[in-house]
Amino acid sequence: MAGAFALIWGTLVGLSTLCFLLFIALWSERQKLSLFDNWLNSPDRNRLPNLNPAWDRVFKSFIKIEKNQKASEAELNRALTRFEQAARALPDAVILLSNSRQIEWCNTKAEEYFQLELDRDQGVQIDYLLRQPSFRAFMRSQDMAASLSLRLPRPSIDRQVSMQMIPFGEEQTLLLARDVTEREQLEVTRRDFVANISHELRTPLTVIQGFLETFEDNPAEDTKLLTRGVKLMSDQSQRMNRLITDLLALSRLETSDAPPQEVVHMSRLIESVRVEAQALSTEKHNIDVHASADLKILGCEEEIRSALSNLVSNAVRYSPKGGTISIEWALIDQDPVFSCQDQGVGIAPEHISRLTERFYRVDKSRSQETGGTGLGLAIVKHILNRHNAKLEISSEPNKGSQFSIRFPKTIVSSK
Numbered sequence: 001m002a003g004a005f006a007l008i009w010g011t012l013v014g015l016s017t018l019c020f021l022l023f024i025a026l027w028s029e030r031q032k033l034s035l036f037d038n039w040l041n042s043p044d045r046n047r048l049p050n051l052n053p054a055w056d057r058v059f060k061s062f063i064k065i066e067k068n069q070k071a072s073e074a075e076l077n078r079a080l081t082r083f084e085q086a087a088r089a090l091p092d093a094v095i096l097l098s099n100s101r102q103i104e105w106c107n108t109k110a111e112e113y114f115q116l117e118l119d120r121d122q123g124v125q126i127d128y129l130l131r132q133p134s135f136r137a138f139m140r141s142q143d144m145a146a147s148l149s150l151r152l153p154r155p156s157i158d159r160q161v162s163m164q165m166i167p168f169g170e171e172q173t174l175l176l177a178r179d180v181t182e183r184e185q186l187e188v189t190r191r192d193f194v195a196n197i198s199h200e201l202r203t204p205l206t207v208i209q210g211f212l213e214t215f216e217d218n219p220a221e222d223t224k225l226l227t228r229g230v231k232l233m234s235d236q237s238q239r240m241n242r243l244i245t246d247l248l249a250l251s252r253l254e255t256s257d258a259p260p261q262e263v264v265h266m267s268r269l270i271e272s273v274r275v276e277a278q279a280l281s282t283e284k285h286n287i288d289v290h291a292s293a294d295l296k297i298l299g300c301e302e303e304i305r306s307a308l309s310n311l312v313s314n315a316v317r318y319s320p321k322g323g324t325i326s327i328e329w330a331l332i333d334q335d336p337v338f339s340c341q342d343q344g345v346g347i348a349p350e351h352i353s354r355l356t357e358r359f360y361r362v363d364k365s366r367s368q369e370t371g372g373t374g375l376g377l378a379i380v381k382h383i384l385n386r387h388n389a390k391l392e393i394s395s396e397p398n399k400g401s402q403f404s405i406r407f408p409k410t411i412v413s414s415k
C-alpha cells in the first residue's frame with residue numbers, strides 16, 4: 001500500500017504511509033501484549049483472549065508449561081506429605097534443630113517423650129525445655145559420635161532414652177531418641193537372675209565343700225559324722241538337682257513354640273496329681289477332689305500337669321499335719337476353673353502379688369526345708385500365660401490359701 005501511494009503521490013507520502021502502518025501494527029501488538037499480561041495475572045484456561053493464531057500458539061505453549069509445573073508441584077507436595085507422615089510415624093523420637101538449637105520440627109514420638117507441642121514450641125531453644133544438666137552438656141558438645149542415656153520422668157514409670165545427634169542440611173542437627181526402658185529393665189532382670197542362681201547354688205555347694213574338707217582332715221574316724229555328712233551332702237545335691245530341673249523347665253517354657261492343642265482329660269490328670277500329692281504328704285493330709293468328669297480342655301497335658309502338681313504340692317508343703325486340701329475342677333461363670341484350697345500357713349497380702357517372681361519366697365527356711373526351689377509358681381505363671389489362663393490367689397495368714405487357675409472358656413474341648 002505504501003509503494004502504491006509513493007507511485008501516485010510521491011516518495012514522501014509513501015514513506016509517511018509506511019510509518020503510519022508500522023505504528024498501527026506496533027500499537028495492535030502492544031494491545032495484545034497488555035491483554036496477555038492481564039491474563040497472566042490470573043490465568044484461566046477457559047477464558048483465552050481471542051487474538052491471532054500466532055498469539056494462540058503462545059497461549060497454548062504457556063498453558064502447557066504451567067500445567068506441567070502444577071503437576072510437578074503437586075507431586076513434590078505429595079512426596080513432602082508422605083515424608084512427613086513417615087517421619088511422624090517413626091518409632092523413635094526425631095527433632096530437627098536449627099544451628100542455634102531451636103526446634104524447627106519434631107515428630108509425634110518426640111512430642112510424647114519430651115512433652116513437646118510442635119505448634120507451641122517451634123522456634124524455642126531446646127535446652128530451655130529440657131533442662132537436665134547432662135542433656136545441656138551433651139547438646140553443647142556437638143559431639144556427633146557421642147550418645148546420651150537420659151531418664152525422663154513420667155507420671156507412671158520413668159522412661160529411659162538413648163539420644164544421638166546427626167548433622168543435617170546446612171548446620172542443622174537431627175536429634176534422635178530411642179526408648180530403651182524395656183532393654184534396661186531386661187538387663188536388670190538378667191543380672192538379678194544370675195545373682196539369684198549363684199546365691200541359690202552357693203549354699204548347697206558350701207555345705208558339700210565343708211563336709212568334704214572335714215573328711216579330708218579326719219578320714220572316716222567318726223562314723224556318725226560320716227553318716228550325717230553323707231546324708232546332708234546327698235540332700236544338698238538333690239536340692240541342686242531340683243534347682244537345675246526347674247531352671248531347665250523355665251527356660252524350655254520361655255523358648256518353646258505355642259503349646260500343642262491336645263485333648264486333656266482333666267479329671268484323670270487331677271486324680272494322678274492327687275496320688276502323687278498323697279505320696280508327698282505321706283498320708284498326713286486329707287486330699288478331697290471334686291472334679292467334673294466331662295470337662296476336658298485343649299492344651300499341653302505335660303505342662304498342665306506340671307502347673308496343677310506345683311499348686312497341690314505347695315498346698316501339702318505349706319499345710320500342717322492333718323490339714324484338709326480341697327481340689328475342685330468345674331465351670332464357674334462358664335470358665336473352666338481348677339482350684340486348690342488348703343488350711344495351711346497362709347500368706348500375708350503384701351506378698352501375694354510377688355509370689356510368681358523367680359526365687360520369691362515368703363519364708364525361705366520353710367521353702368527349703370520342704371525341698372522348694374522358689375521357682376514353682378514362676379513355672380506355673382509361664383504355663384498359664386501359654387494357655388491364656390490366669391492365676392487367682394486368695395489367702396489369709398494362719399487360715400489357709402486358695403490358688404485357682406481360670407482357663408478361658410474357648411479352651412473347653414467338646415471331644
Ligand code: ADP
Nearest residue numbers: 314315318361362363367372373374375376377
Ligand atoms: P517354693 O519352692 O519356695 O515353694 P514357689 O514358687 O512354689 O516356691 O512358691 C513361692 C512362695 O509362695 C513359697 O516360698 C511360699 O512362701 C509361698 N506359697 C506358695 N504356695 C503356698 C501355699 N499353698 N501356702 C502358703 N504359702 C505358699
